[in-house]
Amino acid sequence: MKILGNHIQLNLIKNLIKKKQFPNSLILSGQKGIGKSLIAKNTAYCLVGCIKLDNLNYIKEFISHNILFICKDNLEEKKQSKQLMYRDDISHISSFFKNKNESHSKRVCIIDAIDDLSLDAINSLLKIIEEPNLNCHFILISHDNKKLLSTIKSRSFQIKFNNFKKSDFLSVLNEIDDLKTTDHSYLYELTRGSLDISKSYINNDFRDIDDHLQKIYEDKNNIKSNTAYHYISFLNNKGGDKALIISFFDYLILKKILFIKNSIKSLNYNKIDRFISMTNELKTLKERYITFNLSFEHILIHYFNRLKQ
Secondary structure (H helix, E strand, O other), rough: OOOOOOOOHHHHHHHHHHHOOOOEEEEEEEEOOHHHHHHHHHHHHHHHHHOHHHHEOOOOOOOOOOOEEEEEEOOHHOOOOOEEEEHHHHHHHHHHHHHOOOOOEEEEEEEEHHEOOHHHHHHHHHHHHHHHOOEEEEEEEEEEHHHHOOOHOOOOOOEEEOOOOHHHHHHHHHHHHHOOOOOHHHHHHHHHHHHHHHHHHHHHHOOOHHHHHHHHHHHHHHOOOOHHHHHHHHHOOOOOOHHHHHHHHHHHHHHHHHHHHHHHHOOOOHHHHHHHHHHHHHHHHHHHHHHOOOOOHHHHHHHHHHHHH
């Protein structure tokens, strides 16, 4: 299967490899769920000699001792519940680069995503990047350019990726959701072309609450005293795990942004400002939930109370 979209970005990576100008640290930034992880892995495969440059555009899967892939989901089970990855979780990077083989082939460390690193982990990573070794490379994935520290950006080559074109998005989603349980064109508009968020929407049955939430946004009188608890119960019945809650917050934020976009002509400026303010507040509360384990129940009660006002 071919990797869709971002042809300019892929050609840039190819040229960096072909001209032997690949940086010590490369940042792939863009919205979550648009293929950055696949591209990072293929780039690493190409650098260490698993695939040829011409095959960079095709989805591949290899295991190589010259590639270190760091992701929160790959940590020990007891560590996966942590909000962030800390210095201890990435301490093995130094030894990975030091253990060179006889052929002195390239070694690549992929971090998916740098957004999941704590400040102490980022500072530890920065020390390694500041002292580059020959044939050692980092590929850092970032879902939020605003979270990237200037110190990391200044020491890296950054490539920004675009969201999927609608035609590419629909062709991939048709394979994932072959039962067509959801309007794929609507999902493209809602998620702005993110396959990751779209898959979450489908797998977590957010479509079951989509119409109800739409009516709430259209008329605050549809918000009842038990509305927040209705959504809390919905999430708890699905297990209430952290990944689900984060996906739900992402969905709430995107749903609100889409509502503002579609209603821009009928809303007065004061109402638009309030809606934008509430959306930004929800983004902040989501980050506090991730970082400080703030109660998602309290966040939802607060959010629907704000909407009611």
